[in-house]
Amino acid sequence: MIHFIDGQFLAKDSLTISIDDRGYYFGDGVYEVVKVYDGELYTAEEHFERLSQSATKVKMTIPYSEQQLIDIAKELVKVNGIVTGHIYMQVTRGVSSRVHQFPNPEVAPVVTAYAVHNQRPMKTIENGVGTIFVDDIRWLRCDIKSLNLLGSVLAKQEAFEANCAEAILVRDGIVTEGSSTNMFGIKDGIVYTHPASNLILNGITRRVVLRLCEENGIPVEEKAFAPEEALAMDEFFMTSTTAEVTPVITIDGKAIGSGVPGPLTKKLQEAFARQIPVSVAGE
Numbered sequence: 001m002i003h004f005i006d007g008q009f010l011a012k013d014s015l016t017i018s019i020d021d022r023g024y025y026f027g028d029g030v031y032e033v034v035k036v037y038d039g040e041l042y043t044a045e046e047h048f049e050r051l052s053q054s055a056t057k058v059k060m061t062i063p064y065s066e067q068q069l070i071d072i073a074k075e076l077v078k079v080n081g082i083v084t085g086h087i088y089m090q091v092t093r094g095v096s097s098r099v100h101q102f103p104n105p106e107v108a109p110v111v112t113a114y115a116v117h118n119q120r121p122m123k124t125i126e127n128g129v130g131t132i133f134v135d136d137i138r139w140l141r142c143d144i145k146s147l148n149l150l151g152s153v154l155a156k157q158e159a160f161e162a163n164c165a166e167a168i169l170v171r172d173g174i175v176t177e178g179s180s181t182n183m184f185g186i187k188d189g190i191v192y193t194h195p196a197s198n199l200i201l202n203g204i205t206r207r208v209v210l211r212l213c214e215e216n217g218i219p220v221e222e223k224a225f226a227p228e229e230a231l232a233m234d235e236f237f238m239t240s241t242t243a244e245v246t247p248v249i250t251i252d253g254k255a256i257g258s259g260v261p262g263p264l265t266k267k268l269q270e271a272f273a274r275q276i277p278v279s280v281a282g283e
């Protein structure tokens, strides 16, 4: 596969990263994952806009415009022949000997990106997944898509050790989001999700789903809810670029609703599938 590193497209085996990269020492950087359907980037503008916003929030300047980032991603899709898959891109604060404060004089950020072939996760999209509640031990700037992912890594591992697909994070008695997904509950026909604040990453898929709710006349309340309320929902689902709209059928081994993907969740999945390129929608 061909990767992108600092202005060059290179075979994976021929590229090197410095041990002094601040991404390596501190997780000092930001990233994005952009889905490719039918050889086309999906919601690329939104993703690269968020990448610049994440960078600005940590006082980094990406040395490329959003359009240039899109062009890099498009080139990776092309040279790697990606039909269905995704692009990963990260930007670190650059290479400098290890001190916590920013390098002085300033160094150039390191931009790397690669492409992956992968099919849509149809099995879990259709059948749903099990989840567990895990304490949200992450920092207070979860709105930044930062490379510092230890809180998420530990939560996801705990879920996997419990034979579950995702951890539902709980902070101060409220459900925030998943370790790499946004969480939604449905009760009496109303969709509930945590408001976009510093406590969650405002997913692009989350935003798409909120728009689809509006277009389909499904009422939404961006309102935090407690774990007990989550367990009492009629339906539950999670969203992300790669998970799309995935039903959550159990939490901590307890069935949500009837324990199968619910009707409104299915309606949203159908609405989601209708607005991605047609030839892959039924994959």
Ligand SMILES: *Cc1c(COP(=O)(O)O)cnc(C)c1O
Binding pocket: 033, 145, 152, 177, 178, 179, 180, 181, 182, 201, 202, 203, 204, 205, 206, 239, 240, 241, 242
């Ligand atoms: C990336 C991410 C999401 C999902 O965002 P999408 O833009 O929909 O992929 C949700 N939560 C966290 C913590 C994330 O890092």
